Amino acid sequence: MSSIPYFQNLLLALLLATSYYRVQSYTFEPPGRDPASIDKIRSSEQATILTTENFDDLTAGKLVFIKFYAPYCPHCNNMAKSWNELAEYYQNNGKTDVLIGSIDCTDSPHGKNLCIKFKITGLPTLLYGPSGSDGVYLEEYGGEKTYDDLKSFALKELVPKCLPVSLDACTAEERQEMDSYIAMSYTQLNEMIQSLEKQMIELKESFKTKFMELQKDHDRMLIEKELKITRSKETIKMIKEVRETLVRDRQKTEL
CATH class of the missing domain: 1.20.5 (Single alpha-helices involved in coiled-coils or other helix-helix interfaces)
Structure with a gap:
C-alpha cells in the first residue's frame, strides 16, 4: 500500500x-488591530522602546521626551513619522543627555504598567523633562506634532534646569535659593507652599475686584459718552433746522 x-x-x-x-x-x-499591523507599527519605532523592565536604567540622569501611544490609535500613527525623525535627529547628533522614548500602552504588562503609573488617559500623550524623582518633574507637551515643532520645542526645553536633581544647572543665585529650601523641614516647606498659594488666591481675588470696579467705570463712561453723543446729535439737528429756516426766510425776502 x-x-x-x-x-x-x-x-x-x-x-x-x-x-x-x-x-x-x-x-x-x-483594521490596524490585527497582529501583523501591530507588529509592523511597533517595529517601525525609531525612538527608544521603554518598558517597566528598562525604564529606570535607560532614563537615569537624562532629559526625556516620551510618547505614550497605541499601535491602532489614528492620531498616534499620524505623528509617527515626525516622532521617528525627532528620535533620529538626537541619535545622529550625539545628544546623549536626551532620550527620545516610546511606550506602547497596549503592550501588557511591559508598557501598560508605565501608562498606568504616569496616569495616561489619552493617546498620544507626550511627557518631557528630567527623569529623576520617579518622573515627578515630567510635564505634558501640548503643542503641534510636526517634526519642526517637536524639534524646536525639544531644543528649547530639553536642557538642564535648576532642580534638586540637577543642581549643577543652577546659577549662583538659584543655588543659594535652592539650598535654603533644601535646608527646610517637610513642615516648613508645606507652610511655605500654603503661604504662596494663599498669596496667589488673594492676588486673583484682588485683580477680580479691581477689574469689576474698572468695568463699572467703563460702563458708566460708556453711558455718559452715548448720552453726550445723543445730545450733540439732537443739538446739531436743531441747529440745522434753524439754519434751513433762516435760508428759506432770506430767500422769501429777496423775492
Missing part, C-alpha cells in the same frame, strides 16, 4: 489548519 495518499492527506490537513489559524487571527480583527 502506497504511503503517498497518507502524506497528501496530512499536508492538506496542515494547510487547512494553517488557513483556519490565519482566519481566526486576522479576519475578525478591525
